[in-house]
Amino acid sequence: MGLSHQAHSELRRLGERVKKVLTAIMRAVPAQAQTIGGFARHIGCHRSTSQRLFNAYKAKSGEQVLYHLPGQQALSVLGEQLTGHIPCDLIVQWRQVSERFSATIPQYARSHAELKRLLDNRQEDEVKARDVHLSGQDKRAQLYYAAKSLLGMSMEEIFCAYVLTRGKGRDGFLQEVAMISKSQIKRETGAAPFVQFYTHPHNDDFIAPLNIDANCRVESKRFSIGIAQELSTPGLHQAFASYSPGNSGLVFDPIADHDRFDATFIFNNPDELVDPLSHDSQCSSTSISIKNPAKKLRLLVLIEKQLDRHSCVNVGCYHGNQKVEEGKLSVEDMWTERLPEFPELRLIDLNAGAQALHWDAMQQQKLDYLFRYASLDPANYRCYLMEVDYPIWSSTYRIYFEHQ
Numbered sequence: 050m051g052l053s054h055q056a057h058s059e060l061r062r063l064g065e066r067v068k069k070v071l072t073a074i075m076r077a078v079p080a081q082a083q084t085i086g087g088f089a090r091h092i093g094c095h096r097s098t099s100q101r102l103f104n105a106y107k108a109k110s111g112e113q114v115l116y117h118l119p120g121q122q123a124l125s126v127l128g129e130q131l132t133g134h135i136p137c138d139l140i141v142q143w144r145q146v147s148e149r150f151s152a153t154i155p156q157y158a159r160s161h162a163e164l165k166r167l168l169d170n171r172q173e174d175e176v177k178a179r180d181v182h183l184s185g186q187d188k189r190a191q192l193y194y195a196a197k198s199l200l201g202m203s204m205e206e207i208f209c210a211y212v213l214t215r216g217k218g219r220d221g222f223l224q225e226v227a228m229i230s231k232s233q234i235k236r237e238t239g240a241a242p243f244v245q246f247y248t249h250p251h252n253d254d255f256i257a258p259l260n261i262d263a264n265c266r267v268e269s270k271r272f273s274i275g276i277a278q279e280l281s282t283p284g285l286h287q288a289f290a291s292y293s294p295g296n297s298g299l300v301f302d303p304i305a306d307h308d309r310f311d312a313t314f315i316f317n318n319p320d321e322l323v324d325p326l327s328h329d330s331q332c333s334s335t336s337i338s339i340k341n342p343a344k345k346l347r348l349l350v351l352i353e354k355q356l357d358r359h360s361c362v363n364v365g366c367y368h369g370n371q372k373v374e375e376g377k378l379s380v381e382d383m384w385t386e387r388l389p390e391f392p393e394l395r396l397i398d399l400n401a402g403a404q405a406l407h408w409d410a411m412q413q414q415k416l417d418y419l420f421r422y423a424s425l426d427p428a429n430y431r432c433y434l435m436e437v438d439y440p441i442w443s444s445t446y447r448i449y450f451e452h453q
Contacts, residue, residue, distance in 0.1 A: 051170045056157055057112065058389035060168070063146075063153060064111025067118065070142045071106045077135040092130045098123045109361065116168050120161055121151045185390065189439035196342040196442040201240030205233035206345040207440070208412055210419055211335040212430065213352045215326065217269045218319035223356075224269055225322050226423040229337070230280060230313040230415055236303065242290070244298040246340060247274060249318050251292070258299060260286045261315055267423050273317045274299070277422075280313035280415060313415070315422060325452035326359060333360075336447040338369075339440045346440040347412065350448045351399075351430040360450040362433055366390040367445045388444060392435045399427045 052060070075083060082091035089099035097119075104117035118124065124147040132140055158164035197203040208230040217224035229245070236243060249272050259265070259275030267273070276286050284304045291300045304310050323330050335350050352360070367386045399416075420427050433448060440446060 052157060052167050054389070060115055060153070060157070061111035061389075062387075063149065064108070064114035066111075067146045067150065068105065068108065068111065068114045070139065070146050071102065071114075073139055074131070074135055074143065075106055077139060082134075092127075092134050094127060094130050095123070098127070102127075109363065112168050115150065116165050118150065118161075121154070124150065186438050189437075189441055192442055193342045193344065193439045200342065201237035202243070203235050203342045203344075204231050205343070206347065207231055207337065207339070207343045208347045208415060209337045210349040210351065210416055212419065212423060212425060213322065213333070213335075213350065213356060214425060215324055215353055215355060218322075218324075219270055221324055221327060222320045223322040223324050223333070225316070225318040225335075226267060226419065226425070227316045227318070227335075228277070228313065228415060228419045229316070230277075230311070231343075232311050233309050234312060234341075235309050242303075243301045243312070244340070245301075245312065245314055246298045246338070247316060248297060249316070249321055250297075255292070257289050257292075258286070258314070261422065263418065263421070265422060267315075267317050269317070269423075270319045271317065272319060275315050277313040277315055277418060280311065280418060282307055282310035282312070285310065285312055315419065317423075325450075326356070330452070332449055332451055334447055334449040336445050338445045339442050342442045343440055344438070346435070346437040346446060348435040348437075348446055348448060349416070349432055351427070351432045352450065353429055354431055356450070356452075357431040360452050362394065362448065362450050364392050364394045364435055365447050365449070366392060366441060367447060369443060369445065388441065390441060390444075392437050392446060394448065395434045395436075397432050397434045399430070399432050 078088065078091060082088045085099045085103050086096065088094075088102070089096045101117055101119040101123075105114045108114045108117055119127070128140060128144045128147060131143060154161055154164055158167055193203075209228065211225060211227045214224045214226075234243060251272075259273055260278060261275040262278045265275075276289075278286070282304055284307070285301065288302045288304050289299060290302045292298065293300065299314075301312075322333055325331070325333055335348075337346070337348055339346070350362075366388045368388065369386075416427070435446065435448060437446065
């Protein structure tokens with residue numbers, strides 16, 4: 050009998066909390082103690098304990114953190130061994146998470162060793178409550194139809210592609226060229242207007258979004274937002290009504306004679322993501338907030354291969370739209386708002402063309418359009434793809450990179 054989905058979720062969160070404290074401890078000890086042997090000598094613990102701590106510190110998920118932690122007795126002794134080597138508040142935090150871990154083990158297993166075996170076995174317990182027989186997709190679909198009815202607005206698909214490049218943006222920043230394409234948007238009478246949100250402040254001379262066509266090319270060092278003519282319903286640019294600097298949104302009137310419409314926006318952000326290879330930031334993040342109910346989300350991040358070699362990629366789904374101050378994003382701080390929804394992430398081969406996107410020629414056309422506008426070569430990029438049916442309304446899906 051394996052662990053239930055709820056148990057995995059609770060253990061994952063506990064592991065992420067432990068890793069947050071572990072990370073703070075590793076940053077608090079001197080440089081010579083930031084190796085397995087050096088840490089063991091510095092605080093006087095056994096080398097095998099130090100090895101397990103470092104394995105937990107480097108783990109990529111909360112469950113792996115708990116898997117690699119030393120035994121309960123070693124964890125208890127560590128509180129004493131760390132005294133005098135790290136700040137007192139970290140000692141208190143370490144004892145809190147150690148005690149929490151020790152109290153959690155009996156809830157799921159007879160010992161740490163048995164818990165490790167259960168964490169190795171991803172098979173979930175059979176749960177007999179009526180509603181949990183629904184799959185995650187079915188539950189998300191229920192929310193989609195409820196939100197669609199409540200808001201009076203919906204769309205078939207949100208297609209997002211973010212291209213991250215070094216040396217093209219302003220000094221010390223990555224250039225982020227992004228496409229957000231929304232298909233078959235339907236707005237009922239009386240519903241709120243269609244609004245496209247963004248995060249970057251406008252240039253002082255902003256009047257309206259650019260009217261982009263296939264012959265346009267980006268100004269790499271200038272923030273811009275534009276509507277791609279060929280990928281949007283005719284009349285969308287003329288339907289632009291106003292913008293709000295306060296909540297960063299472009300507002301559109303209904304398009305005459307169209308009860309459904311497509312809208313594709315292209316952004317150029319030259320100074321929003323710091324260059325992690327020349328900055329001490331340890332994490333870069335791209336995300337899309339689900340402001341309106343949608344049946345499908347495709348989120349692609351195309352990262353320059355030079356950056357990808359120094360990065361580990363991960364995903365998450367979070368409550369609301371948590372704004373993170375650039376340069377201060379920490380993976381250890383992201384677990385508190387994360388939902389128990391773990392979208393699948395795939396590395397796809399751009400050379401495979403539409404085949405990589407399930408033979409969707411329109412999505413391949415959108416990618417080609419974006420690279421042409423940005424004057425970039427797709428051969429220089431690695432592409433990560435997240436696909437979600439019925440993405441959770443009013444949440445944020447994030448693909449982030451930890452830099453080494």
